[in-house]
Amino acid sequence: MVSACNKTENLGKADASVVSKELVKSSKSLIIPIDSLTVNRSTQLVHYQDSKDWLFNLNRSSNEIQMYDLKDKSLHKRLKFPVEGNKGVGRIFSFHIHNLDSIFLFQQFSTDIYLTDTSQSIKNKITVQVPEMHTPPFVHSTYFSSPVVVIADALVVKTRPADDYKEITNEVLSKRHLTYSINLNNGETKLLNHKYPNDYLEDGYKLFDFSFAKGIDRWVYSFHSDHKLYSSDSMQVGLTAALSKSKYINGFQNFDVFGSREQHYKYYASAANYKSILYDKFKNVYYRFCYPEIEVTSEEEIMKYRFMPKLFSILILDSELNVIGETLFSKDKFLSDNAFITEEGIYLSKNHPDNPELKEDYLSFALFELMDID
Numbered sequence: 001m002v003s004a005c006n007k008t009e010n011l012g013k014a015d016a017s018v019v020s021k022e023l024v025k026s027s028k029s030l031i032i033p034i035d036s037l038t039v040n041r042s043t044q045l046v047h048y049q050d051s052k053d054w055l056f057n058l059n060r061s062s063n064e065i066q067m068y069d070l071k072d073k074s075l076h077k078r079l080k081f082p083v084e085g086n087k088g089v090g091r092i093f094s095f096h097i098h099n100l101d102s103i104f105l106f107q108q109f110s111t112d113i114y115l116t117d118t119s120q121s122i123k124n125k126i127t128v129q130v131p132e133m134h135t136p137p138f139v140h141s142t143y144f145s146s147p148v149v150v151i152a153d154a155l156v157v158k159t160r161p162a163d164d165y166k167e168i169t170n171e172v173l174s175k176r177h178l179t180y181s182i183n184l185n186n187g188e189t190k191l192l193n194h195k196y197p198n199d200y201l202e203d204g205y206k207l208f209d210f211s212f213a214k215g216i217d218r219w220v221y222s223f224h225s226d227h228k229l230y231s232s233d234s235m236q237v238g239l240t241a242a243l244s245k246s247k248y249i250n251g252f253q254n255f256d257v258f259g260s261r262e263q264h265y266k267y268y269a270s271a272a273n274y275k276s277i278l279y280d281k282f283k284n285v286y287y288r289f290c291y292p293e294i295e296v297t298s299e300e301e302i303m304k305y306r307f308m309p310k311l312f313s314i315l316i317l318d319s320e321l322n323v324i325g326e327t328l329f330s331k332d333k334f335l336s337d338n339a340f341i342t343e344e345g346i347y348l349s350k351n352h353p354d355n356p357e358l359k360e361d362y363l364s365f366a367l368f369e370l371m372d373i374d
Contacts, residue, residue: 021285021316021325023346023368025332030347030365032073037062040351040363041308044141047340048097055340056097057363058141063092065103067118068363079120081105087122089114094139096148096155104148104155106139113137113155113182127187131180134159134191142337143289144211144224145276154181156192156235158212165208166257170201173208178221181235192235194219200226204254213279213286215319222277222288225252229277229288229321242321246274246290248313248328253293262302269306270296275336282343283370285324288315289336308352312336316370325373334366345369 034040037059044058053070064080082088093108105114115124130136137157140146146158161168161176177191200208206225213220221230221239227249230239249272256263272293279286290313296302301310310333316325329336329348338349347365350357357364 020373021370022373023314023316023325023327024371026345026367026369028344028367029350030070030073030363030367031359032068032075032363034361034363035075036361038066040360041335041349042338042363044094045338045340046095046097046141047342048100049342050100053342055363056095058092058095060092063089065092065095077118079103079116079118081116081120089116089122094141096139096150098150106137108138109136111136115184124184126182126184128182129187129189131159131177131189131191133162134177134180135162137182140209140211143275144209145278146210146212147214149214151181153184155184156181156214158210161208168201168208170199173201174198178210179212179219192219193238194221194230194232194235195238197223197226197228197230197239197241205257206252207255207273211274211276213277215279215286216281216284218319218321220277220279220286220321222274224273224275226274229317231321244288244315244317244321244323246288246292246313246315247326248292249274249290265302265306266296269302269304269309270294276339278339278341278346280341280346280370282341284319285370286317286319286321287341287346288317289313290315290326304353309336310354314346327368332366338365 042057043060046056048054055068055070057066063083064078067077069076089105090107092105094106096104101117103116111128113126116122138160149156156179173196176196178194179192180189182189210221210223217233219232227245228241229244230241232239253271273291276289291309292311294310311330313326313328318324333352333354335349335352340347346368350364350366
């Protein structure tokens with residue numbers, strides 16, 4: 001490992017003793033029927049396991065969290081919450097399941113966090129004391145996955161710079177923190193010593209959104225336009241960098257903050273980038289989702305692929321962030337933001353509009369197993 005301010009990029013390469021891996025499509029699939037009010041592209045999926053296997057699905061339009069039994073492939077319960085009133089929780093943007101008795105509800109841009117359970121009773125409301133020049137918790141659940149981490153009586157959550165994004169400079173961005181902890185008893189916050197790379201905007205403006213994942217003893221951050229991953233084994237220790245480059249991504253386009261809406265949409269649909277990083281606690285590996293540059297030739301393609309990418313790969317990294325494999329998804333089409341991990345492997349949604357196996361009335365997934373390459 002090297003310091004994040006060191007530009008040497010001879011890191012993240014597996015040594016000869018490391019076994020190479022790939023994700024191989026299994027014959028097993030998962031098909032769950034949904035009702036007419038539920039869309040087949042989820043805004044958040046969470047796998048939770050106790051004595052049974054559960055899949056939780058956020059349906060924002062009805063402000064409910066659906067609880068599916070994976071063994072029976074059926075809806076077990078709806079956790080529906082009012083938006084307003086004495087029992088209102090606002091519009092649910094994301095949620096975190098610590099256990100079935102402790103489920104945290106988050107709104108977008110709100111300082112309030114609600115604690116509930118599967119009975120839907122509101123057990124507590126925590127008002128976050130947001131750190132200066134940072135945003136309220138931004139618990140993103142799809143392309144830039146950043147799940148909450150619970151540590152004793154605190155939550156660690158993603159934040160973003162509160163600066164004007166059109167005017168922010170490299171110097172200012174490098175001073176902004178990525179995460180902070182929230183005391184569940186009083187809402188007090190403490191910034192983790194994990195900050196943006198000090199050279200992220202050095203060569204021009206880039207989107208500075210990011211994903212993070214917590215492994216056994218490592219915090220790992222993946223940025224939109226950076227081949228490196230940044231990690232630390234402590235909340236108090238700064239980040240170090242490791243090169244974790246996709247072989248399908250060469251460079252990055254700068255983002256024109258003053259461009260037209262049409263230019264921005266085309267950039268979102270076609271420009272190379274990295275989005276989510278997921279930790280597989282069963283295999284003790286990380287999966288980094290990579291999006292090579294593509295060509296879009298029509299407004300229809302732009303509107304479709306900015307939300308449902310045409311092409312992506314998954315970079316596989318061991319617990320030390322050595323690259324041990326990469327699987328390209330080019331022929332079969334999947335929704336890369338609708339993924340979840342179980343002991344069996346990683347499930348990817350088949351409900352991409354270009355997938356011939358698309359099923360409108362189902363949450364439908366293909367299973368990919370992590371295998372050694374001979």
